[in-house]
Every structure is written in C-alpha cells, then in structure tokens.
Amino acid sequence: MQVTQRVMLALAVSSALMASAAHADLLGSLKSAATEQLNQSSSGSGSNSLASLGALLNGSDTTLKAKSATNAAGILQYCVKNNVLSAGNADAVKDKLLTKLGITSPSGAESQDYQDGLGGILHTGQGKNLDLNNLGTATDQLKEKITTKACDVVLKQSTSLL
Numbered sequence: 001m002q003v004t005q006r007v008m009l010a011l012a013v014s015s016a017l018m019a020s021a022a023h024a025d026l027l028g029s030l031k032s033a034a035t036e037q038l039n040q041s042s043s044g045s046g047s048n049s050l051a052s053l054g055a056l057l058n059g060s061d062t063t064l065k066a067k068s069a070t071n072a073a074g075i076l077q078y079c080v081k082n083n084v085l086s087a088g089n090a091d092a093v094k095d096k097l098l099t100k101l102g103i104t105s106p107s108g109a110e111s112q113d114y115q116d117g118l119g120g121i122l123h124t125g126q127g128k129n130l131d132l133n134n135l136g137t138a139t140d141q142l143k144e145k146i147t148t149k150a151c152d153v154v155l156k157q158s159t160s161l162l
Contacts, residue, residue: 074117079151
C-alpha cells in the first residue's frame, strides 16, 4: 500500500510542477504580447492596439462618427459592399446624402474623403483615422464588432444629416 501512495504522491507532484511550468509559459506569452502592443502603440509604427480598439468598441458613438458627410457616404458604400449593412436602407441614405452634397455622378465623387471612405478609412471627428480593413492584432470577432459598430454609427449619423 505504501508503494501505491508514493507513486500517487509522485504523480501529483510531477503534475503540479508541469502545470506550474505551463502557467509560467502562458504568463510569459501574455507579457510578451502586452509588451509588443505597448511598443507598437507608443512608437506609432504599429496598427491599432487592442486597448485602443476596445476603447472604440466600449466608448461613446462620437468616437466613431465621420469627420465629413463625404467620408460618411463613402463608409456607407464600404459597409454595404462588405455586407456589414444591408443594401436597401444604407444605399438609400448614401444616395440622399450624395445628392445633398451635390455629388450626382462618378466624376463628382472624386473627393479624397469619399474615396477613403470607399476604401474603409473612417476619418473621425477626433482627427484620427480608423482603417476598417486593418484593425491590427484584434481577434476576428472583435474586428467584426468594431466594424459593425462603426457602420451603424455612420449610418445613424448620415440619417441625421439628411
């Protein structure tokens, strides 16, 4: 009986040691990822950090409002093209907004703000740009939520401009 108890004790100790090593590896990985994010955001060379993306998602709608009506119209088109917004309502709002802006032909839509919007670049009223195509190291689920929120906010903003 004592041999069995010793074997069980040895197994328990080795399991605890292995779990401790795995825990240390996980903590090391998390620390490395956090350090990388901080370095990217402080140097300005990286794309959006997870913290700033989370702030966008949890912040007020004003952080995702378009700086101009022309950028908003382009973002609406981007959102429809990428199946984030349904075409019916968003297209109608975009068309009315373009008409209100005096943009009735493709040649009139050469504004850089509009073209940036078509490419998924949202120029916010806070003087920042959010590239909906490049949301950094965020998970796909977080990227989808941010894109959806941005499209919804711009649609609501555009409706209020009409």
